[in-house]
Amino acid sequence: MEFFFKSFTAVWLGVLTSISPCPLATNIAAISFIGKKVNNSWHTFLSGLSYMFGRMLAYILISVILLAGFTSVPGIAHFLQKNMNKFLGPILIVTGLFLLGILSLNFSNNLAGDKVKKFAENNHMSGAALLGIVFALSFCPVSAALFFGSLIPLSIKYDSNFIFPSLYGIGTALPVVVFAIVLAFSAKTVGKVFNKITQIEYWSRMITGVIFELVGFYFTFKYIFMFNIEF
Numbered sequence: 555m556e557f558f559f560k561s562f563t564a565v566w567l568g569v570l571t572s573i574s575p576c577p578l579a580t581n582i583a584a585i586s587f588i589g590k591k592v593n594n595s596w597h598t599f600l601s602g603l604s605y606m607f608g609r610m611l612a613y614i615l616i617s618v619i620l621l622a623g624f625t626s627v628p629g630i631a632h633f634l635q636k637n638m639n640k641f642l643g644p645i646l647i648v649t650g651l652f653l654l655g656i657l658s659l660n661f662s663n664n665l666a667g668d669k670v671k672k673f674a675e676n677n678h679m680s681g682a683a684l685l686g687i688v689f690a691l692s693f694c695p696v697s698a699a700l701f702f703g704s705l706i707p708l709s710i711k712y713d714s715n716f717i718f719p720s721l722y723g724i725g726t727a728l729p730v731v732v733f734a735i736v737l738a739f740s741a742k743t744v745g746k747v748f749n750k751i752t753q754i755e756y757w758s759r760m761i762t763g764v765i766f767e768l769v770g771f772y773f774t775f776k777y778i779f780m781f782n783i784e785f
Contacts, residue, residue: 560708564718567700568725570653570762573754574696577726580689585733587685601682602727602734608686610723613701616691617709617719639777642707646770649703652696653763686727696759697726704766 571577584605651657693701701722709718775781 561721564721565725567704568722569728571697571700572726572729577697581730584685584730598734602731604682605686605730606727608683609690609727610720612687612690613719613723617715621715643770643774645703646766649699650763650766652699653759
């Protein structure tokens with residue numbers, strides 16, 4: 555049951571990342587690219603899956619590299635395993651502040667240059683996967699906070715450098731896959747679906763931010779200040 559909950563958390567972090575304003579803009583660009591062959595429903599759907607695979611691959615590689623670096627040194631691995639709960643509190647608090655809009659950083663790392671766009675145009679299916687990789691690596695403040703501040707600590711804590719990053723990658727690509735399916739059946743419905751997503755983004759982010767703050771303060775008081783908190 556605990557593993558199911560953690561898996562759901564990884565997917566939800568990915569979904570929340572995907573519908574946040576900056577990552578949503580890259581997903582819209584991906585939808586525009588995938589929708590160019592809207593007359594071929596099967597091709598549109600497969601392109602959406604290719605995009606999702608690209609995002610999954612990028613997050614898995616980053617996680618493997620980071621976790622391999624942490625665990626390759628026995629002292630660091632033991633230190634993290636012993637003290638991860640102490641780190642999680644402040645990390646969740648800071649991540650929650652980003653989600654609530656209290657903290658913000660004005661940067662956007664867009665790696666999708668002209669060469670990438672040209673390759674994607676000439677190789678539609680593999681191009682969708684490449685866009686998934688590039689857009690996954692184009693971190694914005696919210697996506698960086700969720701990935702490095704929440705998913706990576708979760709992966710370290712449960713020694714999962716494949717499953718959780720994969721689920722996170724699926725979550726980040728879910729809106730694109732949904733739009734790909736919608737495009738495959740009815741292009742007219744895309745606008746309505748997009749409006750619904752933008753409407754729920756704010757409240758989803760606010761609710762998750764509050765939960766992060768509550769859990770973060772709970773971990774901080776319990777594992778750093780050693781307060782015996784019982785419910």
